[in-house]
Amino acid sequence: MRLKPHQQNIDEKIWEFDVWVTPSIVDIRATPRFQSEMQCVLEVLGALTLGGHQLLDPLRFAADLVDRVFLHLDNNFCGGGDFDSISAQASSFLKSTSALLFLVTGKSDNNNKCQFPIYLRNIVQWNSLPRISGGKLKKQVTLDDIPRVLDSEGYMGRIACLYAAGKAYQWPSFAEHPKELAASLLYQFTNSLLADPPSRAQLSAFLDHYDQTQQRNEDPSLLLAPLVAFQVRGSVAASGGHEPEELLRTRMSEWGLVRGRDFNETDVILDAGIYRAAWMLEPLAVEPIAQKDKTRAYDFVLPFQTPNWTPRIFIQAQFYAGDAGSVSHKNVDQTRDSRAKATTWLKSNFPNSPPPRFVEFVDGAGYCASLNRDLRSILFYTDTFSFFQLRSAPIRLRRELQDIGFLAPLEIAHASLMCRGDLMQIDSYLRSEGYSPSEVERATRDGVSSGLLVSQAQNSLTVSSANQPMVQQYLLLDLIARLGKSFNSMIGLAGVVLVPGYGPYYGVSISDLAQYISAYLPYIWGGAGFMFDLQQLCQNGFVILR
Numbered sequence: 001m002r003l004k005p006h007q008q009n010i011d012e013k014i015w016e017f018d019v020w021v022t023p024s025i026v027d028i029r030a031t032p033r034f035q036s037e038m039q040c041v042l043e044v045l046g047a048l049t050l051g052g053h054q055l056l057d058p059l060r061f062a063a064d065l066v067d068r069v070f071l072h073l074d075n076n077f078c079g080g081g082d083f084d085s086i087s088a089q090a091s092s093f094l095k096s097t098s099a100l101l102f103l104v105t106g107k108s109d110n111n112n113k114c115q116f117p118i119y120l121r122n123i124v125q126w127n128s129l130p131r132i133s134g135g136k137l138k139k140q141v142t143l144d145d146i147p148r149v150l151d152s153e154g155y156m157g158r159i160a161c162l163y164a165a166g167k168a169y170q171w172p173s174f175a176e177h178p179k180e181l182a183a184s185l186l187y188q189f190t191n192s193l194l195a196d197p198p199s200r201a202q203l204s205a206f207l208d209h210y211d212q213t214q215q216r217n218e219d220p221s222l223l224l225a226p227l228v229a230f231q232v233r234g235s236v237a238a239s240g241g242h243e244p245e246e247l248l249r250t251r252m253s254e255w256g257l258v259r260g261r262d263f264n265e266t267d268v269i270l271d272a273g274i275y276r277a278a279w280m281l282e283p284l285a286v287e288p289i290a291q292k293d294k295t296r297a298y299d300f301v302l303p304f305q306t307p308n309w310t311p312r313i314f315i316q317a318q319f320y321a322g323d324a325g326s327v328s329h330k331n332v333d334q335t336r337d338s339r340a341k342a343t344t345w346l347k348s349n350f351p352n353s354p355p356p357r358f359v360e361f362v363d364g365a366g367y368c369a370s371l372n373r374d375l376r377s378i379l380f381y382t383d384t385f386s387f388f389q390l391r392s393a394p395i396r397l398r399r400e401l402q403d404i405g406f407l408a409p410l411e412i413a414h415a416s417l418m419c420r421g422d423l424m425q426i427d428s429y430l431r432s433e434g435y436s437p438s439e440v441e442r443a444t445r446d447g448v449s450s451g452l453l454v455s456q457a458q459n460s461l462t463v464s465s466a467n468q469p470m471v472q473q474y475l476l477l478d479l480i481a482r483l484g485k486s487f488n489s490m491i492g493l494a495g496v497v498l499v500p501g502y503g504p505y506y507g508v509s510i511s512d513l514a515q516y517i518s519a520y521l522p523y524i525w526g527g528a529g530f531m532f533d534l535q536q537l538c539q540n541g542f543v544i545l546r
Helices: 010-019 032-048 058-077 083-105 109-123 152-168 178-193 197-215 221-239 243-254 325-349 372-380 393-403 409-418 423-432 437-450 468-483 510-520 522-528 531-539
Strands: 128-133 140-145 300-302 313-319 357-363 384-388 453-457 460-463 496-498 506-509
Touching (some): 032 221, 083 152, 197 221, 243 313, 243 357, 357 372, 393 468, 409 423, 409 453, 409 468, 423 437, 437 453, 468 522, 510 522
Parallel strands (some): 313 357
Antiparallel strands (some): 128 140, 300 313, 453 460
């Protein structure tokens, strides 16, 4: 459904931003990385407390710990099997062991991988490290020079291979037995991290805590959660840096846009001047070039490679849940250069294309707080056509696509519901909204191909049953936007539903919405009414009920 246009000044934009902000996206404790790390820590604590951790001799703390690790491997993972399966199981547990040691000592692999080789050369006075080599039928121990960088993952993999070779193959003498070499390597790693009394005391405290919670049948992870969260925070941030973009891609897929064609799946770099649409002879190529003045890639170019469309909307995404001033300031500084290059690129590659529309995808609590000045700077630029947030994308970004004449299959689905599947009426309705016949044909074809729409007869086009609930919810959202009006504030508002895209407080009373639906669209929601769909929109954050 065609959405109403709307113009706002900078203060109205900031006001709307604050009302519809998504403060943060990721709860570290809910991420697979956190859960996996916690499980590893608990598994190793369970192995080390077998029989009571007090049996660890303070005078041979590291040696006793190594004995416990290999006893656990012997009893639980590696009773039999071939070299590859044993080494894989052993490697997994040994990596968990190193993760626990870093956790309890407060040390990091990033520092230790540089310090540990020095420890081996200067303190232990080793010149080389043993490893397993050879083919599947015959393994042998060879020696490598100690590298300058020795990360825990590679080191534990080396130990696991030595252990697996000792279990899977016969060795002529005890002196060169790989399991003994594996134990020696693990001892030096453990001893280097637990060399000082406070580190050993910290590990003992963890073992005490685990032992006591097991006896009381309590959850041992409660006390460990903050430490594990701190340990994995960096990797979660790195892996989740593109989560807002992927959430947006999920939304655009709901609208019927095709991944990799209507919208890009990776960042688009325009500096090389070789980005091409799919319908041209040359395929897409993204190729960074060496340059002194760095500019940001574009997170989205819409439409991306849709046949017979030139790219018109350029989007850069910035989500900051907290104060990331140095990153944000840098991105703001690069915005002008990036836009200038995008404008030049578009004129060079598509001379007949309209000027580019620069739309900002901005969200997060940081922009309501310490980075608010950066937000104002971006939105104040004269060539910033618009902005949207996670919650306002279904209104604001769809409105941008509609404004350039790009038709999403979702709009076809809306027309199908309103015209009761009559293909001629659907076509007439969409043309009345300003869409070209070729665009209607393309979007209809895409909708049927994706399964959003079903062509049941020559003159019938309906929404698939699986997608009808989603289509109805978006239609209800559009109706609220079409029927709505602005309110001065939230004070005294009751019985209304608000939507973004038209200012901070914009919407319609539920009674007026019900009256409109009962008069014009009763065949869509029927006797069950629209309240369930309204509640779903509220849960998704697309509307606010007052």
